[in-house]
Amino acid sequence: GFVALVSDISSRKQAEAEKQQLLEQLRTERELLEAVLQQMPAGVMVAEAPSGKITLSNEQIQEIWTNPPTLEHFGHLSQYQGFHRDGRPYQIHEWPLVRSVQRGEVVTGEEIRFIRSDGTLGIMLVNAAPIRDRHNQIKAGVVTFYDISDRQQMEAALRDREHRFSTLFNGMEDWVLVYHLSPEGTPSQLIEVNEQACHKLGYSREELLQMSVTEIIDSTSVTPLMTLEKLKSEKHVVIESVHRTKNGQCIPVEVSATLFTLNGLPTVQSICRDMTERKRAEAEREQLWEWERQARAQAEDANRIKDEFLAVLSHELRSPLNPILGWARLLRSRQFDPATTDKALEIIERNTKLQAQLIEDLLDVSRILQGKMLLNVTALSMALPLEGALETVRLAAEAKAIALETHLEAGEVLGDPMRLQQAMWNLLSNAIKFTPSGGRIEVRLQTIGDELQIQVKDSGKGIAPSFVPHVFEYFRQEDGSTTRQFGGLGLGLAIVRHLVELHGGRVYAESAGEGLGATFTVRLPRLLAHPPANPAGVGRAVPLSNSCENLAPLAGLRVLVVDDEPDMRDLLWVVLQQWGAEVQVAASAREALRLLSRLPIDLLISDIGMPEMDGYQLMRQLRFAKRSLWESRLPEPGSQVKAIALTAYAGEWNQQQALAAGFHKHLAKPVTPEVLLEAIATLLED
Template sequence: MGWAKLLCSRQFDPETTTRALQTIERNARLQTQLIGDLLDVSRILRGKLSLEVLPVNLVSPIEAAIETMRLAAESKSIHLETTIEPNVRWVMGDPGRLQQVVWNLLSNAIKFTPEEGRIEIRLDTVGNQARIQVKDTGKGINPEFLPYIFEYFRQADSSMTRTQGGLGLGLAIVHHLVELHGGTVSAESPGEGQGATFTVLLPFQKRDSRPDEPEDTEAESSCTAPSTLDLQGLRIVLVDDELDTREFLSFLLRQHNAEVQSFEAADSAFTAFAEWPADILISDIGMPQEDGYSLLRRIRKLPTDQGGTVPAIALTAYAREEDRQKALDAGFQSHLAKPVNSTELLNTILHLTRNQS
């Protein structure tokens, strides 16, 4: 927030501006991670965390997690060593959640490994199970704490002078996600200062089926080169009652050559359809006076030439699996959770318009 305030009040040289923006993004990602962990724990405790299960080649989520954490490792001069046994059979699971498992284990290892340390990520086979191991040369685990390492809000050092942040949720979430996949996770350490090894075992799928295309689970990396996706000629109606979100999305879409009309209320957006037929509707769900579901029901009653069959994207903070299903049942073709991944949004728009044509 300090850097944001400075950027609003004065001009800096490009190097300082870049450093400020990187700091803002890094901390926003940390905040998003903490909130995401808290939401996951809430879902777990209520028994509401579900998986979207399909055949998964574990190489994909492992490589995506490594790529996401590579910069963090490089900033501490930590050497990442990957060993992947060829022809490891596929498992049945949720690609995104499996990436989250590896990401959490790798993030934990980087956090507790000193500079110029080493982390080994291994994928191989043990009996009829796939084994993922993350082994580090970090500070290790006290034998007295080892039995509690996968409990919620538990940290080996919970003092006010501890050197590491976090809420003590990452490993607890890993434990629950692995169990949901029918697997097990364990931790070993010779003792403090001697590193640690986390081992995940996942059962192989019973049928040797393959999806037509591998899941793309790679997360949007920090400060990447601008996307080259082109929305030239597409007319987009955007509805969101939050000004900051509306302005950012309008700017993003126009940067990729789309024509955009944005509205803060559902009623105004509905009126626009008769005069300005759009190729895509992007709508928030929770809005004052009239929500996104009601707006889409009204639009679906219009003739086709007035936008009645327009592809619609629900872009909302209501991010539970039941919320996604409710949006699809209401007639939205896609459901994207806030905070929006810009590349995912652009790809979704192009996918829907191609299918429409």
């Protein structure tokens, strides 16, 4: 017999089926996980706890490490070399996977520099975290590796490019403004500027980046909208504009503007170059061109005037010769009645005088141009040369029925009677020449302050306003018809001007226009007559402003005048004597040295251009001699003799040369008595 045991295994079968199902599901999930891991760009490893044995990894580990870890335990990590940022090598317990498995740390974004099996250096970004069970126990750890070696190199290259760009951008001599355009196409806020823009415009970078380019461009220059219209069609334009700085200064600039797209937005980059120096150079060049044009025009004008003058000179010299020669031959060849003979002799005499006057004018001009016009100076009433000139021209005025009206006041000047009469005669002759028959000439002499004023006013043809500034120039006449109608060389008024200036005066002309007559005015320094003694004391001068109250301002002052020109010595002697000074004169520097050996002086007034020894040499000899006669003749111990250079060498260099030689002041000839007195007073007070 047998015993049959029957057991129900349905539940076990079911359990095994469920187990197989779970295992299949686990295999599927693992395969899925491995497939996902293989597709991940990062290298991934999973290590069990606590040994550190790797249970899962993907192919990226091979690409990153080239010799991926095959760990049975963490001790095997010693065969790999990793380094911190500061260069310290990683110890086993410092690796992120170890820290996660053993201590439960979560490591995020840790950079590790490592050496691959081929010896190359790489950089990886590491993240690690522990894997816990439901009881929060660490069962494993997972670590991911990202090879960022290429990214680091690109970032380093990018930083290098940015640094080089920044250096170039901020090191530019020009300034750069970058701004977007609004959807309407108008300039919006600045988005970038360089350091030069801040420096030139006077704003900080922060201030500029809060502004629009329209706030920088001066409203009077080209507008941004005009520039944008050109940019839209040409993409790149070069224009001139004006930028206004923070303090309101306007800077002319050349703007090179380019339109491009940045982050999908239309953007303008403006490179701006300061044109201040270029504009200044252009203005200077324009000025030079204008000066050259004017100089050329003046040279051409002078050449034309010279040619006209030579033609006029030929005409004026030949014209009197014809009646002289004609009548002389007629008188020798035939007999005339007494009346005709007298008329012929009168014509010959008149034309001879005219010829002589022309020659004398030419000689005077030659003397003036060579600086050889000499004056025989004396104190005189100005009415005397004026009345002499009036008497000379009276017959010519009567011949044209011109009324001569005179109003003459008393007044004295220091001057050359003959030359003053010549100047007055030229003015009166000029007035009679240009005044029509039946006209009127008014002559007035009056005192105005410390000057005498002589006016000759006529009712003649007048002067065109454009010619008034040239009326006293040599060889100038208003036009050729003037010469043909009135004759003359155009020298008379130029001679008047020079003679008046030699006497320390000035002359000018006025006219309301052609056909309205003209007025010529002469101003001469007035001579103060009969000066009383100076109560201020010996050897001192008073300011010029007090000279009307103190008429002997140099009383007791001992003066030595040195000049090789006798007329100048005489003039200075008269003037200084009149002011109360004790005056000695010397005709040469050597004579001055002899006088200084026996005479004490307070003031030396010396010419420069003298023969044998000039004024510079005289002054140096006096100043630098160890024991000079100059020092031995000082008026009192410790005092110093003052010295004035009075010379026709009038340039700034001449003044510097005189002061360097030891003179205290430099005065240029001609000098008025008032200017001389003021210079002496100032010098002695100092």
